Amino acid sequence: MKILHISAECYPIAKVGGLADVVGALPKYQNSKNVTSQVIMPFYNNKFTKENKFIEEFKSVVKLGETAFEYRIVSIENNTLGYDLFLVDIPELLFKEYVYSNDDTDRFLAFQIAALDWVLTWKKKPTIIQCHDHHTGLTPFMISQSLKYKDLNKIPTIFTIHNAQYQGWFSHDKVGLIPEFDFSNVGLLDWGGCINPMAAALKCAWRVNTVSPSYMEELKLSANGLEWLLNDESAKCVGILNGIDTDVWNPEKDTYLIKNYSIKTVQSGRNAQKKWLCDEFNLDFEKPLFAFIGRLVGEKGSDLFPEVFRNALINKDISILLLGSGNKDVEEQLEKLKEEHKGVYNAYIGYDEKLSHIIYGGADFLLMPSRVEPCGLNQMYALRYGTIPIVRNIGGLKDTVIDISEENGFGICHQNVTVSEIVHAISRGLDLYKNQTKFKKIRKQIMSIDHSWDASAKEYIKLYKSLKG
Numbered sequence: 001m002k003i004l005h006i007s008a009e010c011y012p013i014a015k016v017g018g019l020a021d022v023v024g025a026l027p028k029y030q031n032s033k034n035v036t037s038q039v040i041m042p043f044y045n046n047k048f049t050k051e052n053k054f055i056e057e058f059k060s061v062v063k064l065g066e067t068a069f070e071y072r073i074v075s076i077e078n079n080t081l082g083y084d085l086f087l088v089d090i091p092e093l094l095f096k097e098y099v100y101s102n103d104d105t106d107r108f109l110a111f112q113i114a115a116l117d118w119v120l121t122w123k124k125k126p127t128i129i130q131c132h133d134h135h136t137g138l139t140p141f142m143i144s145q146s147l148k149y150k151d152l153n154k155i156p157t158i159f160t161i162h163n164a165q166y167q168g169w170f171s172h173d174k175v176g177l178i179p180e181f182d183f184s185n186v187g188l189l190d191w192g193g194c195i196n197p198m199a200a201a202l203k204c205a206w207r208v209n210t211v212s213p214s215y216m217e218e219l220k221l222s223a224n225g226l227e228w229l230l231n232d233e234s235a236k237c238v239g240i241l242n243g244i245d246t247d248v249w250n251p252e253k254d255t256y257l258i259k260n261y262s263i264k265t266v267q268s269g270r271n272a273q274k275k276w277l278c279d280e281f282n283l284d285f286e287k288p289l290f291a292f293i294g295r296l297v298g299e300k301g302s303d304l305f306p307e308v309f310r311n312a313l314i315n316k317d318i319s320i321l322l323l324g325s326g327n328k329d330v331e332e333q334l335e336k337l338k339e340e341h342k343g344v345y346n347a348y349i350g351y352d353e354k355l356s357h358i359i360y361g362g363a364d365f366l367l368m369p370s371r372v373e374p375c376g377l378n379q380m381y382a383l384r385y386g387t388i389p390i391v392r393n394i395g396g397l398k399d400t401v402i403d404i405s406e407e408n409g410f411g412i413c414h415q416n417v418t419v420s421e422i423v424h425a426i427s428r429g430l431d432l433y434k435n436q437t438k439f440k441k442i443r444k445q446i447m448s449i450d451h452s453w454d455a456s457a458k459e460y461i462k463l464y465k466s467l468k469g
């Protein structure tokens with residue numbers, strides 16, 4: 001069985017968020033289970049492409065409407081990723097320092113067409129094509145509808161929803177960019193009067209999955225306009241919980257950490273990261289450290305952070321550290337807060353992979369008050385590193401964190417995304433921290449929870465087999 005994953009992100013080549021982590025790990029685990037799994041993604045102008053050498057696999061011209069662009073497909077010269085990786089190099093459109101921008105419609109459409117044009121030339125075609133999020137959402141439509149991909153239309157497609165908030169909408173004026181199809185089927189592209197790649201994928205893919213079971217159920221009630229469609233297509237929909245790459249996220253081997261540690265050496269190991277964080281960010285080592293890592297967007301509840309932090313810091317018996325970027329207004333407010341709360345609060349506004357690993361290894365608690373959380377990887381990284389998650393009871397967070405008030409509970413959960421509930425959850429964390437015997441016991445308990453990809457990779461294989469008949 002040969003699976004081709006098509007995606008805009010893949011760690012470590014290009015990462016904006018959790019999508020990259022999943023596409024960078026799942027194929028590796030699938031390859032260890034008798035499935036040949038490959039990834040195709042754009043060739044960006046970034047650190048990875050600068051530091052690696054590539055081999056040309058294919059060269060041609062891709063047509064986007066009336067415009068033709070030269071392109072190549074390349075692979076990595078010394079590939080140690082654990083799966084074949086192919087990159088679509090369209091210098092004029094994709095070779096940028098960013099992954100996403102405001103010209104994404106043309107860029108990702110050209111990417112998908114170039115990828116499919118190449119697949120058309122393969123002698124042994126993929127058994128299944130798995131598309132990740134709206135950037136690759138037109139692939140199931142093109143495979144099933146575009147005349148030039150007639151030879152691919154028996155290949156089953158899976159569409160994986162990592163985040164249904166973003167759907168890739170664009171105007172029907174651009175329909176001419178999509179390779180010719182029977183125009184009486186144009187309705188397959190439409191949702192609410194515009195072309196909606198995510199909706200088109202829900203209609204045209206053979207199967208659809210979300211990255212946690214709870215998120216699938218929640219989407220049927222609230223999916224940024226796609227609820228009805230998801231209900232209608234529910235027979236082909238399933239939720240499969242993400243896993244984490246335990247080769248990358250392993251405190252015993254993680255090269256980003258100040259000091260490696262295991263369950264046995266958790267105390268000294270975590271103290272080393274916490275001390276480094278407190279020195280670097282001028283925080284008090286003795287106080288429990290609450291952290292947030294992520295995109296500063298409404299889905300993550302980040303607009304409430306300034307008020308939450310102000311309230312939670314009133315008695316100054318905790319410290320807060322934030323790593324993230326996103327909404328400019330929130331960024332500004334979080335920067336300003338530094339002046340008001342010197343010594344107990346700090347923030348790094350930006351993206352820093354190394355710092356994120358040290359925070360997972362050194363913070364006592366990780367905050368995730370998400371309004372929407374399709375799966376969430378941060379809580380699983382936190383568990384593996386011994387950081388207690390404080391989460392809103394939703395989506396994948398609901399599927400992976402049990403409140404300490406329940407039997408075998410190990411996290412702190414709250415129901416709503418309000419300032420008072422988040423502040424209350426933080427104060428429950430502080431109480432737990434004061435009970436050091438219980439705190440340390442839970443820390444060891446969470447480090448041994450297995451969220452590796454093994455179980456989820458098997459679920460995907462089951463899904464693939466159901467398509468092969």
Ligand SMILES: Nc1ncnc2c1ncn2[C@@H]1O[C@H](COP(=O)(O)OP(=O)(O)O[C@H]2O[C@H](CO)[C@@H](O)[C@H](O)[C@H]2O)[C@@H](O)[C@H]1O
Pocket residue numbers: 016017018019021022162163211242293294295323324325350351352353356373374375376377378396
């Ligand atoms: N400023 C920063 N510096 C360093 N690292 C940073 C960072 N901001 C974020 N990260 C990292 O990016 C990843 C974020 O992953 P998530 O799954 O939590 O969120 P995201 O919303 O991007 O993903 C979407 O897709 C994934 C994958 O399916 C789902 O789990 C999730 O719910 C869904 O919203 C983690 O590896 C985190 O450490």
